[in-house]
Amino acid sequence: MPISAYLIVAGVLFGIGTIGVLMSRNIIVLFMCIELMLNSANLSLIAFSRAAKVSDGHVFVFLVLTVAAAEAAVGLAMIITIFRNKHSINIDRYNILKW
Amino acid sequence: MTIDSVIFAISAIVAVFGATMMVSVRNPVAAVLYLIVSLVAQSVLYIQLSALFVAAVLIIVYAGAILVLFLFVIMLLNLRGTEELGEHSKPISRFVKCLAATLITVELIFAFKSGLYSESAGAVIDTNSSTFGSASEVGRLMFTKYVYAFELTGVLLLAAVVGAVVIAKRDPDEIPAGLRSTTDSDQKPRKVGG
Numbered sequence: 001m002p003i004s005a006y007l008i009v010a011g012v013l014f015g016i017g018t019i020g021v022l023m024s025r026n027i028i029v030l031f032m033c034i035e036l037m038l039n040s041a042n043l044s045l046i047a048f049s050r051a052a053k054v055s056d057g058h059v060f061v062f063l064v065l066t067v068a069a070a071e072a073a074v075g076l077a078m079i080i081t082i083f084r085n086k087h088s089i090n091i092d093r094y095n096i097l098k099w
Numbered sequence: 100m101t102i103d104s105v106i107f108a109i110s111a112i113v114a115v116f117g118a119t120m121m122v123s124v125r126n127p128v129a130a131v132l133y134l135i136v137s138l139v140a141q142s143v144l145y146i147q148l149s150a151l152f153v154a155a156v157l158i159i160v161y162a163g164a165i166l167v168l169f170l171f172v173i174m175l176l177n178l179r180g181t182e183e184l185g186e187h188s189k190p191i192s193r194f195v196k197c198l199a200a201t202l203i204t205v206e207l208i209f210a211f212k213s214g215l216y217s218e219s220a221g222a223v224i225d226t227n228s229s230t231f232g233s234a235s236e237v238g239r240l241m242f243t244k245y246v247y248a249f250e251l252t253g254v255l256l257l258a259a260v261v262g263a264v265v266i267a268k269r270d271p272d273e274i275p276a277g278l279r280s281t282t283d284s285d286q287k288p289r290k291v292g293g
Binding site for chain 2: 046
């Protein structure tokens with residue numbers, strides 16, 4: 001398969017993640033969509049790394065995975081804290097910072 | 100139609116299907132499971148691109164750790180799939196959102212479709228260098244060329260762990276009276292969470 005096929009799959013996954021982030025009202029699903037977008041970026045990094053025939057992209061993917069793990073830990077802690085105060089996972093209720 | 104393209108087609112369809120179902124399904128637990136399906140299919144694509152080590156890491160770290168953390172939080176919050184999330188946004192707002200996302204996707208696809216990357220990925224093991232994508236090659240790069248980034252990643256993880264504990268921990272004395280919950284339903288999760 002050509003490299004561009006993998007890149008197109010990555011682009012489609014990124015688009016699905018974008019739709020999810022924009023349309024979702026469940027904070028946890030929204031968070032998972034961000035993870036999906038990070039993953040599609042990973043897929044494109046792997047494909048580019050394969051096209052360039054160097055392994056550097058794999059190291060970048062490793063770093064992105066670490067950032068995703070850190071983001072998930074902190075984000076889920078924030079979700080728990082907000083849920084304690086708001087008793088809802090609906091992002092439309094999280095309007096306390098709205099001016 | 101080689102076996103390579105068949106595997107690619109199946110895993111690409113499963114990856115996109117899992118992602119679509121994750122966005123559209125209402126039950127958050129089912130959404131997590133669909134995301135795992137999508138990730139497994141994506142790791143098959145990684146293997147096709149000779150990234151064997153990263154494919155294994157993706158399964159271990161994502162399906163094994165991060166998504167289990169998501170499941171844990173969903174069960175900690177005791178969310179029900181049928182929780183009413185209220186009425187949807189205005190139709191014009193939804194239309195604009197869909198349009199923006201579609202435009203981004205189409206732009207990405209057109210950018211990637213260009214003939215620059217039409218080279219075939221070929222078999223799993225590269226003929227140029229047999230160590231491409233192996234754990235030893237990635238590890239060698241990580242500890243030589245990108246050693247500073249790697250060390251900073253460790254600092255980032257430490258900060259994230261400390262930050263997560265500080266954010267999620269709740270000291271009852273430090274909560275202002277206005278934010279303190281008075282319902283009984285809030286008492287149980289607090290005890291469980293410590």
